[in-house]
Amino acid sequence: MPKLRILLADDHLLVLEGFRRILESQYELVGTVEDGRALLAAAKELQPDIVILDISMPLLNGIDAAAQLKKICPSAKIIIVTMHADTEYVQSAFEVGATAYVLKRSAADELEQAIRAAVMGHSYITPLITKDMLNVFLSKTSDTSADTHTLTTRQREVLQLLAEGRTAKEIANLLKISSRTIEFHKSQILTRLNLHTTADLIKYALTHGIMGTS
Numbered sequence: 001m002p003k004l005r006i007l008l009a010d011d012h013l014l015v016l017e018g019f020r021r022i023l024e025s026q027y028e029l030v031g032t033v034e035d036g037r038a039l040l041a042a043a044k045e046l047q048p049d050i051v052i053l054d055i056s057m058p059l060l061n062g063i064d065a066a067a068q069l070k071k072i073c074p075s076a077k078i079i080i081v082t083m084h085a086d087t088e089y090v091q092s093a094f095e096v097g098a099t100a101y102v103l104k105r106s107a108a109d110e111l112e113q114a115i116r117a118a119v120m121g122h123s124y125i126t127p128l129i130t131k132d133m134l135n136v137f138l139s140k141t142s143d144t145s146a147d148t149h150t151l152t153t154r155q156r157e158v159l160q161l162l163a164e165g166r167t168a169k170e171i172a173n174l175l176k177i178s179s180r181t182i183e184f185h186k187s188q189i190l191t192r193l194n195l196h197t198t199a200d201l202i203k204y205a206l207t208h209g210i211m212g213t214s
Contacts, residue, residue: 003028004119007046009039009053009062010081015104019052019081022108027115036060037174044072050115055082055089058164059174061210063089064156067096077118081111085129089209100124150192156210158185162198163205 006027008019011034020029030046033039037059043051051069055062066078079100080093090101100114103126110126117124151159154175161171168182175182195201205211 004049004115005030005046006050006052006115007039007042007048007076008032009034009036009042009051009057009065011035011054011057015054019111022111026112034058036062036065039065040068040072043069043076047073048076050077050079050118052079052081052111055080055084055093055209056211059161060157061160063092063096063209064153064160066093066098067153070097077115079111079114079118079124084209086209087129090125090129092209094123101129102126103128151189155185155189155192158182159189159201159205160210162186162189163202163211 004027006023006029008016008029008031010016010019010032013034016032016034020032023029027050030048031042033042035058039051039053039057040060051066051073053062053065057065060068062080062082066080069076069078077099078097079102080098081102081104082089083104085103093101099118100123102110102114102124106126106128114124114126157175158171161174166174168179168186171182172179189201190196193204195204202211
């Protein structure tokens with residue numbers, strides 16, 4: 001039986017090396033990338049069986065990348081491995097199609113448990129997430145990120161890139177649209193979120209997990 005093909009995404013080289021040591025004896029590691037946009041390009045080319053990714057990644061965060069991954073390689077299982085234990089992140093991850101959610105402080109064998117569950121068609125959430133947080137997630141009573149859902153996919157992309165300090169011209173080149181369109185999106189984002197300055201955008205992106213702190 002051929003080995004499952006895994007694509008890894010994390011912006012910390014030590015983390016990627018740790019994943020490699022844990023997984024390479026049992027699985028085929030088809031690639032490693034360090035940002036969300038490189039992840040999408042690699043996934044389109046490699047069509048992996050499993051994608052293991054962090055939430056906090058430059059250029060495109062893991063939540064928004066996961067949402068786009070489901071269109072690029074819909075059969076791939078998505079496993080989030082992150083430092084974020086907040087219910088908001090967990091809920092968002094599963095809403096966009098993640099199969100498993102593991103914390104970086106979890107034991108190494110927990111990642112393998114998550115992979116096995118994903119392959120069998122089951123969801124997996126690390127036991128390190130508290131019972132109260134799971135209850136909030138399962139009852140869907142948490143609405144702390146509802147306002148970000150009013151943004152389009154493109155607006156969330158622009159918001160992250162603006163918060164990372166990129167100019168309108170840089171963002172336009174990256175997204176292959178005009179600088180005028182970027183400025184339009186920025187204006188719409190500020191209006192929808194009732195924000196006023198770039199500093200407000202940065203704070204908002206950090207607070208709502210659009211741009212990670214790791």
